Amino acid sequence: MNRKRGFVKSGSKDYKLLWMAIPFITIVFLFSYVPIFGWIYSFFDYVPGVSIFDCDFVGLEYFKLILKDNNVLRALKNTFVFAIINICLTPLPMLLAILLNELRNGPVKKFVQTFTTLPNFISWVIIFSLATALFASDGIITMLAVKLGLGDASNSLLGSNEAVYWFQSFLVQWKTLGWNSIIYMAAIAGIDQEQYEAARVDGAGHFKCAIHVTLPAMMETFVVLFILNIGNFLNTGYEQYLLFKNSLTAPNIEVLDLYTYRIGLQNMDYSYGVAISVVKSIVSITLVLAANMVAKKIRGKAVI
């Protein structure tokens, strides 16, 4: 990466390059940095339409409010539950890669790979629509369950607060499982075939080959992704949870991100909303950096 690029007369700086970069840097500044400066709103009693200089300075008032807010506690609990389920499910893509790899190269393998990866490119709105078609009270799965005597139509999955955690986690897996397994497929493809032959000479069957050759080759990728997952657990995003939230599922589905949305954009309590996201951002960046440090130790080089 240290190779000299650029024009032949090296050594001197060319300011033309800087001028050409300025418009792009300005865009980055305006759309990524200015919002960070916007954190200052959390120290003021911000009223929309009023200049920040005319707003009352309240210091850490809003941050103190976070500590007393039971909703924050509940949102944190929900975020944690989703994170724990998600973390427990991190080996799934690896397992899929192993099982997929055992299939003979051919149309079946191609079929499975194609269609398990596809949902990753489908928007959450469409997934919500599909889930409605399947799991709403008049959905086909609900009707099937009723017929089999496994449930009743008035209690559909979409409106069940108890089912929120595993149902939402299931949807995430449905969307991302195939996609996440690609990186492991690549790791498997990178394994030297001689390793398998050596293992076979030593009398290892298919199963033992998978355990002693395939699995270790994927372990590094797995550990790194696992740690980054932990580091990222506060960043759940809004889309999925906002879509699936309704009056029935609200208590369990409201993760921290969704709670800031409700406070900030629905209740228009901008300052408090910003205060929560400031705390979230700081905790989250600390976790990500810590995760990166751990991953660096394991892999010998930084992930980010």
Add this chain to the structure above:
Amino acid sequence: MNKNKMKVSTSRKVFLVFDYCLMILLALICIYPFWYVLCYSLSDTTAASVNTPVFLPSGFTLSNYKEILTLKGFFPALLMSLLRTVVGTITSVFCCSFLAYLFTKDKMPGRKILYRFVVFTMYISGGMIATYIVMKSYGLLNSFWVYILPSMISAYNMILIKTYIEQLPPELEESASLDGAGYITCFFKIIFPLCKPIIATVVVFVAVGQWNSWFDNHIYTRANESLTTLQYLLYNYLNEAQRLAEQLKTASSGADMTKAMASISPKGIRMTITVLASLPIFALYPFMQKYFSKGIMVGAVKG
């Protein structure tokens, strides 16, 4: 490793049968919801409500699609989705790749600092509320540009392209620069065409992101109906249907019930919009599949 010349043991056979079944089942779980929605959209509304189109349309008809054509707001939403996808993809790919190109130049003053300045945005953001206030102060609420500008420069895509440019042989560009070509000419004539594989990957990701996005529509441009995208149109229909379904559940009188029933948008219409909104992804998927795995690999070794 599948070409084993050993005698296949019984346990291996059992495993393989199990494996094939499981994998096919998984693929079917992934694809069936789309199939069901497609069947429903091609079914006659009354026939479908009696006879659920589990595997095939019941009472095949295109009436839902015909109705969509006359549905108020459908065409503007489709056009808006296409417009933001095209404009967003072109601007973002151009900006990311040109900036990436500039960042490969040692002669750029302050290159390292500026590069870090951009990469830093991957790890920290102002959060939704602060961003909202800032967009509002820029006057971008209810403006088309709120779809384009905030996501115009993606640090991740920029890194992908930069890594790719760095492994091109520098001589290619040097000969052109001796002929007196400036940076911009070099970029368009030499670098950009050479980057086609990685550009295709980035195009796929950006275009899919733009096509699928609805949340910015929801928070920034809700009040301007002309900016409604297809995804958001679908969101509105689903939301309305859900709200009315909830009302239906709590409706006390029969009159309330029929009123709520009547105002629910037909299920067939929702299904049809769902099909149409996912159609471009399905249509372009074979093309995408060629490129995205490359993107992951490059991403894995970025630096």
